[in-house]
Amino acid sequence: MPLDQARTELSTTEEARRQIEICNACRYCEGYCSVFPAITLQRSFSDGDITQLANLCHNCRGCYYACQYTDPHEFQINLPKALAEARTESWERFSxxxxxxxxxxxxxxxxxxxxxxxxxxxxxxxxxxxxxxxxxxxxxxxxxxxxxxxxxxxxxxxxxxxxxxxxxxxxxxxxxxxxxxxxxxxxxxxxxxxxxxxxxxxxxxxxxxxxxxxxxxxxxxxxxxxxxxxxxxxxxxxxxxxxxxxxxxxxxxxxxxxxxxxxxxxxxxxxxxxxxxxxxxxxxxxxxxxxxxxxxxxxxxxxxxxxxxxxxxxxxxxxxxxxxxxxxxxxxxxxxxxxxxxxxxxxxxxxxxxxxxxx
Ligand code: SF4
Ligand code: SF4
The missing domain is CATH 1.20.950 (Fumarate Reductase Cytochrome B subunit)
Structure with missing residues (x-):
């Protein structure tokens, strides 16, 4: 299955997990905020881990503008958006x-x-x-x-x-x-x-x-x-x-x-x-x-x-x-x-x- 098609079939949490796993391998943005040091603590991420990381993010967008894997790169990284969507979905789930x-x-x-x-x-x-x-x-x-x-x-x-x-x-x-x-x-x-x-x-x-x-x-x-x-x-x-x-x-x-x-x-x-x-x-x-x-x-x-x-x-x-x-x-x-x-x-x-x- 082409990467683009596979990605559109991911849920909000799965898409955030996909991007976080790439960030965990890359680690370029390690000093930007509390999210990246927390990512480096583990190799795999449960749904609860994604919820926690999403709520740590302030949507400052620094990592997006620093990233070499944003669109049109095939990784299509947009971590501020992925975490914002996972975050708001968690608020709706907990409301x-x-x-x-x-x-x-x-x-x-x-x-x-x-x-x-x-x-x-x-x-x-x-x-x-x-x-x-x-x-x-x-x-x-x-x-x-x-x-x-x-x-x-x-x-x-x-x-x-x-x-x-x-x-x-x-x-x-x-x-x-x-x-x-x-x-x-x-x-x-x-x-x-x-x-x-x-x-x-x-x-x-x-x-x-x-x-x-x-x-x-x-x-x-x-x-x-x-x-x-x-x-x-x-x-x-x-x-x-x-x-x-x-x-x-x-x-x-x-x-x-x-x-x-x-x-x-x-x-x-x-x-x-x-x-x-x-x-x-x-x-x-x-x-x-x-x-x-x-x-x-x-x-x-x-x-x-x-x-x-x-x-x-x-x-x-x-x-x-x-x-x-x-x-x-x-x-x-x-x-x-x-x-x-x-x-x-x-x-x-x-x-x-x-x-x-x-x-
Ligand atoms: S946002 Fe991009 S540059 Fe920053 S850690 Fe993730 S993949 Fe690496
Ligand atoms: S957008 Fe979120 S994850 Fe990216 S640097 Fe800012 S606070 Fe960290």
Whole structure:
């Protein structure tokens, strides 16, 4: 059978395995990222090994532009794409409940827009139930309505992601987790070490042979922006329930000191990632999922921007319009999180912990 025909009959996992075995013989890209040292640990690769390697990859694309076996060579190596497809297939396999898997990835932009508009309309209508005595944001939407909606909307997606991580850990043959593995994994995730492309100048995501750290910086802005926003919400919850200090909070309060820089980083980082996605070559990623990934970064950016707009509108009648939009965006983000690119953060961290156990 001709090589081309044989290749088109391979499953996503088999195609990734074929390319990884060639890379294991070649080893030219050994210093690029965590994937290649992990490949060299073994001679044969189970399905679980492929899942682990796929989730270690950052899709920086450095190995593709360095490779002498890309198309038109008969090996047809395109490791960033093969690993991206194996990775997204693993997320769909681990997603719970499975009926939602792939939904956002395939119709992301339309779904995100519909959810934001739908939820915003519900929150806007919910203002009719506001209590007479409410203050600040609670003059527009009662505290109990917000808690009643957001508590399950936060906990259920977390449960879905936890079940997915358990399935991942079983498939990759993970051992009991020691503190040292966690520390190493968190340290590498915090630095986004592998987005450096293994060289000081960064990776090739944006413009082929041009090495750049731009993607790493934007990714860090999104990650730290999200964490700051999360910490802001957490601090506001503590102030409300422990110190009986309900919102809104002043400029020099902890929720604002964390939330404003977080919102700025999330908004700008998300926009930057969106621009980079338009510049990167689609065929070096899971091209069928490009729209879903774009919808995810835009949803993140919009959530940050609507949070900043809400802060700017505080004290004015505009809050009645901006608050439902922001809450609609946050709710859309939470509820879709187990089925969007958001899960890559969790699986990537799990892959780094597993890699720490192995190397
Ligand atoms: S991507 Fe190409 S150059 Fe790099 S290790 Fe694999 S086969 Fe070798
Ligand atoms: S795309 Fe980047 S992160 Fe992925 S295997 Fe290649 S060099 Fe490593």
């Amino acid at each position: 719970w409940p499975g009926v939602f898997s792939g939904l956002f990835q395939k119709s992301g932009v339309a779904l995100a827009a519909a959810l934001i508009v739908g939820f915003a309309a519900l929150f806007w209508a919910g203002q009719a139930l506001r209590p007479e005595s409410g203050e600040g944001f609670y003059a527009f939407l009662s505290h109990s309505v917000m808690i009643g909606i957001f508590t399950p909307a936060f906990l259920l997606p977390l449960l879905a992601i936890a079940l997915g991580l358990r399935a991942y850990w079983r498939e990759v043959g993970g051992a009991p987790v020691r503190l040292a593995y966690l520390v190493r994994a968190f340290r590498e995730a915090a630095r986004l070490k592998d987005l450096s492309g293994g060289v000081a100048g960064g990776c090739n995501f944006e413009k082929e042979d041009r090495y750049t750290n731009v993607r790493r910086w934007h990714h860090q802005a999104v990650m730290y922006g999200f964490l700051l926003c999360f910490a802001s919400t957490g601090s506001a919850t503590i102030l409300h329930y422990v110190f009986d200090m309900p919102a809104p909070y002043g400029l020099f309060s902890l929720p604002k000191l964390l939330g404003i820089p977080g919102g700025v980083l999330l908004t700008l980082g998300g926009l930057g990632m969106a621009v980079l996605k338009t510049r990167g070559e689609k065929n070096l990623g899971a091209s069928a999922l490009w729209g879903g990934e774009m919808a995810f970064v835009l949803l993140l950016s919009f959530t940050g921007a609507s949070g900043l707009a809400l802060y700017a509108a505080t004290g004015t009648a505009l809050v009645g319009w901006v608050l439902p939009v922001h809450l609609g965006a946050v709710l859309a983000f939470f509820l879709t999180a187990p089925y969007t690119k958001m899960v890559h953060g969790f699986f990537r961290l799990a892959a780094l912990v597993r890699n720490a156990q192995q190397t």
